[in-house]
Amino acid sequence: MRKAAIQLSNRTAGWLFENEEGYHFEYDPLYLASENAEPVSVTLPLRASVYSSKILFPFFDGLIPEGWLLEVAEKNWKLNPRDRMGLLLSCCRDCIGAVSVVPLITE
Numbered sequence: 001m002r003k004a005a006i007q008l009s010n011r012t013a014g015w016l017f018e019n020e021e022g023y024h025f026e027y028d029p030l031y032l033a034s035e036n037a038e039p040v041s042v043t044l045p046l047r048a049s050v051y052s053s054k055i056l057f058p059f060f061d062g063l064i065p066e067g068w069l070l071e072v073a074e075k076n077w078k079l080n081p082r083d084r085m086g087l088l089l090s091c092c093r094d095c096i097g098a099v100s101v102v103p104l105i106t107e
Contacts, residue, residue: 002085006040007100013040016101018085022054040099056084063092063101 003017006025014027025044031037032046039045041059051057064087065073073091074081081087092101 002089003104004089005102005104007102008038008040009098010100013037015104016057016060016088018056022052023056023060023085024053025051025057025060056088060088060092060101063095063099064088065091 001017001019003015005012006014006016011031012028013031014025016023016025018024027037027046027048029048032048037046041057043059044051044057055061061084064084073079073087079086079090088101089103093103094100
């Protein structure tokens with residue numbers, strides 16, 4: 001299983017993880033309880049239940065670089081362009097905008 005903390009304006013908003021069943025996103029209960037909680041995307045409104053999908057959620061997929069920048073990442077880090085979670089974990093820690101993807105070590 002691969003997992004990442006999803007930060008919004010340097011606050012952990014939730015976790016994205018991939019397992020054999022697909023992709024899952026879950027908001028942190030403490031984040032949901034805070035009075036200034038905002039959704040990470042309009043397509044992922046605030047809720048306590050887990051979002052699940054067989055494909056990487058379009059919002060997160062949209063954070064992955066394209067074009068020449070993607071080619072540089074693929075060659076330098078030897079990444080498979082079809083491994084969307086791997087690309088997200090490798091390339092999206094410091095995205096333009098308020099959202100950051102911080103890879104977590106899982107066993």
